[in-house]
Amino acid sequence: MIDRAALGRLGLATLAVCVFTGAGPAWAQLDSRSTAPVDTTANEMEVVNSKCLVVFRGAAEALQGKSRLRANTISVYSRTKSLQANGSPNCGGTDRIEADGNVYFVTPDQNAHGDHATYTNASDEVVMTGNVIVVQGNNVARGDRLTYNVQSKAARLESASKGLGSAKRVRGVFYPEPKDQNTPTITPPPPPPAQP
Numbered sequence: 001m002i003d004r005a006a007l008g009r010l011g012l013a014t015l016a017v018c019v020f021t022g023a024g025p026a027w028a029q030l031d032s033r034s035t036a037p038v039d040t041t042a043n044e045m046e047v048v049n050s051k052c053l054v055v056f057r058g059a060a061e062a063l064q065g066k067s068r069l070r071a072n073t074i075s076v077y078s079r080t081k082s083l084q085a086n087g088s089p090n091c092g093g094t095d096r097i098e099a100d101g102n103v104y105f106v107t108p109d110q111n112a113h114g115d116h117a118t119y120t121n122a123s124d125e126v127v128m129t130g131n132v133i134v135v136q137g138n139n140v141a142r143g144d145r146l147t148y149n150v151q152s153k154a155a156r157l158e159s160a161s162k163g164l165g166s167a168k169r170v171r172g173v174f175y176p177e178p179k180d181q182n183t184p185t186i187t188p189p190p191p192p193p194a195q196p
Contacts, residue, residue: 036065042074052078052091059194060099066108070191071117072101079121096120103128104191110136113191114146124150132157141172 043058053075060074074097081092097119105112115130128146134157143157161168 039063049091050088052080052089052095054078061194068106069099069104070106070194071099071103074099094119094121102192106191110134111191112146126150138175139173141170143170144168 040056040060040062042056042060044056046055046057047053048055055076056074058072060071062069062074076097077095078091079093079095080089082090084090099117101115103112103114103117105117112128112132112134114128114132117126117128119126126146126148128148129144132143132146134141134146141157143159144161145158146155147158148155157170157172159168159170163169
């Protein structure tokens with residue numbers, strides 16, 4: 001079953017993270033507004049029906065229209081709806097989605113990078129951890145942990161480092177809106193190419 005509603009809610013204003021889902025071979029969307037297909041590649045894919053789990057390993061990448069998710073590993077956990085007579089689960093919609101290792105999510109307007117990201121359907125929350133960088137236009141925010149509630153659009157960026165003068169505290173650099181068209185725009189570099 002495709003849980004398009006859960007994934008559609010991942011179109012984040014702060015671009016915490018967004019991924020696709022699957023239960024068996026079915027896929028959902030990166031961008032709920034898009035009708036483009038989701039093109040998914042990885043070095044390998046493993047389906048573990050007994051755990052309602054699909055894992056993409058090795059330079060995993062999902063593209064839909066102009067949205068791209070890339071990570072070393074993307075794991076999609078589905079809910080167990082019921083059990084079959086033989087004890088095997090009937091898998092339902094998305095429970096949670098995890099992306100691990102060099103996580104990048106890029107759209108034309110925003111991009112985010114971190115070491116790990118998890119979307120949990122029950123709380124409708126995205127948590128990205130480990131060297132988090134969020135870029136929108138010229139604005140850049142950095143921290144250790146980004147928590148984003150998709151429903152309320154509330155975001156919280158945190159750091160384990162505290163205190164004035166600490167080098168790893170949360171940091172944001174925000175530019176005012178340009179007053180004229182001649183103001184230069186900084187374009188962030190694209191994510192590194194996928195590793196084989």
